Amino acid sequence: MEHKELNALLSLLDDPDREVFNHVSGRLLSYGSRIIPTLENAWESSFDPLLQERIESIIHRIQFDCLTHEFSQWVKNSPDNLFEGACLVSQYQYPDFDKKKLKDDLDRLKRTIWLELSHHLSPLEQVNIFNHVFYTILEFSPKASSKNFFIHKAIENKCGNGLMTGVIYLIIAHDLDMPVYGVSLPNNRFIMAYTKEPVRVHAADEDARRKILFFINPLNRGAIFSRNELITELYKLGEKSDTSVFIPCQNKTIISLLLENLLEVYKEDALTDKMEEVKSLIKLLA
Secondary structure, three states, X not given: OHHHHHHHHHHOOOOOOHXXXXXXXXHHHHHHHHHHHHHHHHHHOOOOHHHHHHHHHHHHHHHHHHHHHHHHHHHHHOOOOHHHHHHHXXXXXXXXXXXXXXXXXXXXXXXXXXXXXXXXXXXXXXXXXXHHHHHHHOOOOOOOOOOOOOHHHHHHHOOOOHHHHHHHHHHHXXXXXXXXXXXXXXXXXXXXXXXXXXXXXXXXXXXXXXXXXXXXXXXXXXXXXXXXXXXXXXXXXXXXXXXXXXXXOOHHHHHHHHHHHHXXXXXXXXXXXXXXXXXXXXXXXX
């Protein structure tokens, strides 16, 4: 019965009557992601541009509805999992990207760094070795101009901006039990903090702030600097030197920053539909 209904609905997709199309698309959307293969087959067997466009639209709406649900579940159940959050951002633009390959690529990076580390090293020594392997041996090249906010593409190209480079750095450091956390600064600047010991990150955790040993700049090949040096650098940039902003942020905040940067790219390209969708995802994280 379901197969017959699907065929009937697909046969009506190119109906010029908008009300008919709205009814048909609504019914198809109700089936969810399980009908995507059927829709893709219909697209491949059609030479009608209007029909193909409508099928693409329905597939995207189904995928976005699924992604919205997954984002909600991530926020509710596992917001500390930065890897999963970054994967969800990639899924927005690349719904079928190979998540297993990404995990394997990250594991290879992690193993290469792990082989050079030792628990007997000081925090500074650990970070210096991490930086040498990550930026020099593995040749990861951060660029401020990069508009790539998709983790699988950044690893594939070994290039990302400060924020995406920081995300990859944090995921690997976390897996290596290094107490490194993201820090969101004014005007979309992003750095990282190394703490004396693992901390529980909350919106205004003064205890976490007091435990910071030093800061790391992922955009400047992991350059290490003190609180005073950070204050001086922000002063040169015309920023306030209020140390209350130097607090490790939640991973939910980092994913929100990724989406906000992605939103700016879509604004530049005047992609209104994508802008509205990304805004809705950001609201889920608020």
